[in-house]
Amino acid sequence: MKFIVHYPSPLAFRFAIRESRIALHGFLLGLLLLLIGPSELSGQQAEPKPGDTIGPHNWERVKGMVGDNLLDRIKQGYSFKIKEPTRYDVPREYVEATKRYSGKVRLGADGELLNYVAGRPFPQIEPRDPQAGQKVAWNFYWRWQGDDFKNGGGTQAGKVIRYAIEKDGSERRADFVAYFLFPRTRVTLDPKPVIPGYEHIDSLQLRIDSYPRDSAGTATFEIRYADPKRPDDLYLYIPSLRRIRRASTTQRCQTLAPSEFNLDDIDFFRGKITDFNYRLLGEKKALVNYAQKNVPYQRKQGDYLPIDEMWEIQDVYVLEITPKDPSYCYPKKILWVDKVAYEATWGMTWDRKGDYWKELALFRIPAKLPDGQVAWQQGTGYGVNVQNGRSTVLTTTRAYNQGFSPSLFTLDTMQRIMRGGNVE
Amino acid sequence: MIFFLGNFFLIFLMTAPARASSILGGEWEKLFKERVTFAGFIENTTGLSIVAGDSKFTTSNRFIMNRFVIQPEFNFDFDERVKLFISWRFVKEPRYNKEARDRRRNVPSLSPLENTFYDEDSLKPWEMVWDIHPIDRLSLRIGRQFISWGETDGLRLLDVINPQDGTFSPPAAANLFSLDETRIPLWGLRASYRLVPASNTALEFIAMPGYDERRKRVDESAPTAGRWAPHPETRIALGRLFANPIGAAPVVIPSISRVWPDAGDNWRIGGRVIHSIGKLNFGLGYIWGFNPQPGDLTFKLLGTSLGPGGTTIARLRLFNDRTSIFAGHFNYPLEQLKTALKGEIALYPSKPFNISKYPGSSGLKAGPHPRHGDGITEKNTLRYSLGLDRSTLIPFLHPDDPWRVFNLSFQIFQSIIFDHEDGIRAFSTAEKIKQVSTSLTFRVSTGYFGDTVLPDVFVGYDPEGYWLANPAVSYVPPWNEKMRLSLIAALYGGRNKFKSFGSFDEKDSIFLKMRYQF
Numbered sequence: 001m002k003f004i005v006h007y008p009s010p011l012a013f014r015f016a017i018r019e020s021r022i023a024l025h026g027f028l029l030g031l032l033l034l035l036i037g038p039s040e041l042s043g044q045q046a047e048p049k050p051g052d053t054i055g056p057h058n059w060e061r062v063k064g065m066v067g068d069n070l071l072d073r074i075k076q077g078y079s080f081k082i083k084e085p086t087r088y089d090v091p092r093e094y095v096e097a098t099k100r101y102s103g104k105v106r107l108g109a110d111g112e113l114l115n116y117v118a119g120r121p122f123p124q125i126e127p128r129d130p131q132a133g134q135k136v137a138w139n140f141y142w143r144w145q146g147d148d149f150k151n152g153g154g155t156q157a158g159k160v161i162r163y164a165i166e167k168d169g170s171e172r173r174a175d176f177v178a179y180f181l182f183p184r185t186r187v188t189l190d191p192k193p194v195i196p197g198y199e200h201i202d203s204l205q206l207r208i209d210s211y212p213r214d215s216a217g218t219a220t221f222e223i224r225y226a227d228p229k230r231p232d233d234l235y236l237y238i239p240s241l242r243r244i245r246r247a248s249t250t251q252r253c254q255t256l257a258p259s260e261f262n263l264d265d266i267d268f269f270r271g272k273i274t275d276f277n278y279r280l281l282g283e284k285k286a287l288v289n290y291a292q293k294n295v296p297y298q299r300k301q302g303d304y305l306p307i308d309e310m311w312e313i314q315d316v317y318v319l320e321i322t323p324k325d326p327s328y329c330y331p332k333k334i335l336w337v338d339k340v341a342y343e344a345t346w347g348m349t350w351d352r353k354g355d356y357w358k359e360l361a362l363f364r365i366p367a368k369l370p371d372g373q374v375a376w377q378q379g380t381g382y383g384v385n386v387q388n389g390r391s392t393v394l395t396t397t398r399a400y401n402q403g404f405s406p407s408l409f410t411l412d413t414m415q416r417i418m419r420g421g422n423v424e
Numbered sequence: 425m426i427f428f429l430g431n432f433f434l435i436f437l438m439t440a441p442a443r444a445s446s447i448l449g450g451e452w453e454k455l456f457k458e459r460v461t462f463a464g465f466i467e468n469t470t471g472l473s474i475v476a477g478d479s480k481f482t483t484s485n486r487f488i489m490n491r492f493v494i495q496p497e498f499n500f501d502f503d504e505r506v507k508l509f510i511s512w513r514f515v516k517e518p519r520y521n522k523e524a525r526d527r528r529r530n531v532p533s534l535s536p537l538e539n540t541f542y543d544e545d546s547l548k549p550w551e552m553v554w555d556i557h558p559i560d561r562l563s564l565r566i567g568r569q570f571i572s573w574g575e576t577d578g579l580r581l582l583d584v585i586n587p588q589d590g591t592f593s594p595p596a597a598a599n600l601f602s603l604d605e606t607r608i609p610l611w612g613l614r615a616s617y618r619l620v621p622a623s624n625t626a627l628e629f630i631a632m633p634g635y636d637e638r639r640k641r642v643d644e645s646a647p648t649a650g651r652w653a654p655h656p657e658t659r660i661a662l663g664r665l666f667a668n669p670i671g672a673a674p675v676v677i678p679s680i681s682r683v684w685p686d687a688g689d690n691w692r693i694g695g696r697v698i699h700s701i702g703k704l705n706f707g708l709g710y711i712w713g714f715n716p717q718p719g720d721l722t723f724k725l726l727g728t729s730l731g732p733g734g735t736t737i738a739r740l741r742l743f744n745d746r747t748s749i750f751a752g753h754f755n756y757p758l759e760q761l762k763t764a765l766k767g768e769i770a771l772y773p774s775k776p777f778n779i780s781k782y783p784g785s786s787g788l789k790a791g792p793h794p795r796h797g798d799g800i801t802e803k804n805t806l807r808y809s810l811g812l813d814r815s816t817l818i819p820f821l822h823p824d825d826p827w828r829v830f831n832l833s834f835q836i837f838q839s840i841i842f843d844h845e846d847g848i849r850a851f852s853t854a855e856k857i858k859q860v861s862t863s864l865t866f867r868v869s870t871g872y873f874g875d876t877v878l879p880d881v882f883v884g885y886d887p888e889g890y891w892l893a894n895p896a897v898s899y900v901p902p903w904n905e906k907m908r909l910s911l912i913a914a915l916y917g918g919r920n921k922f923k924s925f926g927s928f929d930e931k932d933s934i935f936l937k938m939r940y941q942f
Contacts, residue, residue: 164874172903172905213464242603245766246705246813248757248762248814255875407560424504
């Protein structure tokens with residue numbers, strides 16, 4: 001795949017400042033090398049190259065490029081090889097929509113998005129911009145995800161395969177499917193860019209548990225409104241009652257049994273953008289895997305890490321997210337957001353005491369679109385609660401642009417869900 | 425049977441590959457792999473009375489349940505417009521042999537009890553629904569099915585379209601058998617049209633002929649009217665109105681008859697519109713013909729006579745097979761309180777009630793009312809419920825995972841009888857029904873140890889002085905998602921006079937459920 005960077009970040013200003021300091025840095029570096037001797041740095045701090053093997057003997061080389069939990073696992077013996085970075089093209093309709101509409105997009109006084117139609121809201125991110133964090137957050141929110149997609153649609157089983165793993169290695173499986181529709185920002189499917197009557201809705205999500213039998217049919221229906229002040233509508237369908245329940249927004253923090261994720265952890269972060277504050281902490285190189293070899297990846301029974309996958313180095317933004325509501329379950333979350341696709345690749349969460357809490361990482365695989373283009377999609381990922389040792393592994397491949405009817409995303413659909421059945 | 429065979433013929437037609445030569449080939453295998461899913465469960469429930477019976481299990485009322493259920497389920501996903509769900513339910517609940525022995529010893533004049541207490545062994549599907557979508561917004565569900573309206577939890581208010589199986593005693597034990605397991609499926613049609621999908625505006629129409637369920641669900645002859653009567657429906661205290669008999673022995677035999685309506689009269693028909701305005705989601709509808717709850721069963725007293733062995737026979741006829749209900753429901757999120765408000769309302773015009781004079785004039789505990797000779801009066805009645813659902817974090821109760829929520833649910837149920845008359849009583853318990861009666865329920869549930877230990881407590885309280893508690897704790901092994909063990913208690917108490925919830929206080933019991941899903 002060819003490397004096409006559609007939206008290079010203009011870092012000229014930053015580079016100029018760096019250049020003015022280069023001479024001084026070079027002098028100091030030379031002095032340091034003289035003092036500590038070349039043998040102390042031989043290879044250990046160098047950026048890993050394709051073909052290198054990373055393991056407990058050289059974990060320092062990926063320090064800061066992975067989450068702290070994975071770094072600990074590397075220190076304890078986990079090893080893998082580095083491969084060439086994978087590149088994907090942003091689908092052309094999305095690029096065209098960005099060109100057409102992004103010029104008028106602005107941020108409002110409360111960080112809300114104004115004049116947005118479709119595509120990437122802010123194709124240019126200036127790291128020194130005090131609103132850069134908010135803009136990266138909106139780019140992440142409105143990243144290309146097709147006009148609709150089915151989570152699980154890319155697997156042979158047609159569903160998301162999920163394992164909850166206990167600290168002692170015990171495993172339970174719990175599968176589900178999820179349907180998403182983005183009715184007012186469409187770039188591929190007609191009607192474009194908005195389905196009439198849906199101008200006020202950002203997204204619709206229908207999530208249905210499918211395994212094991214007793215939880216099969218349990219469904220969540222979420223309506224996210226464009227109005228920044230209007231909370232999501234959230235409904236639950238409970239098959240043991242065969243009734244729909246209105247859920248309060250607190251349930252966004254509720255852990256989705258039996259996983260360690262909650263509703264806002266879906267896709268790393270599915271909170272309402274205007275409910276949080278954002279800070280761009282910088283840019284960095286991260287270890288990721290954008291071309292997963294096996295789907296799902298091979299792993300040892302009872303462990304969440306892949307055993308035969310190679311990792312690669314990609315550029316990411318480091319985005320800090322803090323809630324405006326002090327009672328929200330996450331006081332701080334950090335996302336590492338891919339600079340090309342604006343997909344998150346790593347997510348880290350801290351609890352109210354400031355202790356490291358959850359770490360999420362997700363691989364990617366290519367997705368062939370109905371029109372023949374190749375884009376990216378999610379592959380297998382894991383989430384670890386480092387405090388209690390529980391983890392979740394899920395394979396959540398997608399089928400994009402399926403042409404789902406808006407009438408699929410209704411309360412009426414929830415009432416006709418049969419255990420283990422299909423609503424499409 | 426014709427319907428059953430017809431369904432299989434349709435399945436055959438829709439699943440048959442085009443070329444006959446491939447019938448035994450890989451196409452079938454591929455088709456079933458891609459379009460058919462199979463699931464189900466096996467469950468065994470054992471129940472013991474904890475307040476009645478002998479500790480050595482020598483009496484009939486100690487060992488109160490051993491029910492074994494197998495329920496296979498198939499989904500046929502023919503295409504985006506046609507799907508079929510079909511399940512069978514096989515139940516075997518043998519009678520504790522001490523019960524039959526007691527009956528032989530104590531009432532030798534009556535025929536011996538059968539060893540079978542409750543069986544479901546018919547090959548007729550338990551649930552069999554065709555989901556058809558002729559056009560995008562229209563959904564049709566045809567077949568033997570469940571239709572549930574309403575918002576409540578644990579107790580039913582609008583959820584009266586399908587009858588509830590009285591075999592699943594004790595009552596209001598939401599943690600023992602869920603509503604989905606206690607409803608009885610009915611053949612019928614549910615049609616819904618999504619008028620405006622963006623506002624969840626939908627029209628729904630239901631029609632259920634109810635032609636095949638009439639024989640089993642109302643007791644036609646209940647010789648002993650007690651917990652251990654041969655017919656499971658009589659586990660409710662059916663004959664309390666006649667508790668002091670005129671005969672020598674303290675036994676009343678209710679001889680119950682039911683005039684079966686014509687097929688056309690037995691239909692249940694209803695419709696509703698569901699709509700959202702802002703954050704408010706609501707529905708308004710109408711049901712004609714419903715399934716009365718045990719507490720709603722109303723019987724005409726046709727007369728009494730002496731029975732065998734000095735017993736009394738009370739001849740009764742079930743009265744309220746059907747009625748009209750004007751129905752409504754709503755839900756609304758209270759964002760500031762992080763709580764969801766929900767409610768149901770049901771208006772019953774001319775709802776029948778049993779009415780009697782108390783104490784009765786001819787030695788009966790309650791007797792014929794001077795103005796209502798047949799023991800029936802009809803009153804406009806309003807029932808409603810309001811509830812609050814909230815998920816909240818209680819970190820100190822969750823030391824292993826402070827972010828695991830507690831799900832809290834509070835509900836109030838009220839029934840208001842307009843033009844109330846003194847003497848209106850529940851047939852089942854002879855309890856006086858006041859103009860306004862109230863029940864409160866509270867439920868709390870959470871998960872511990874990665875949702876492997878799941879406590880759930882459901883409690884109910886009637887300000888008249890009755891209460892019930894239905895605590896349960898389930899264990900899902902962390903190494904097998906298919907297994908589930910549950911320990912459940914059903915406890916009843918309160919004022920010990922005729923009693924409502926309390927009528928089952930002597931049946932305080934514990935249950936062990938073992939369930940395997942496949």
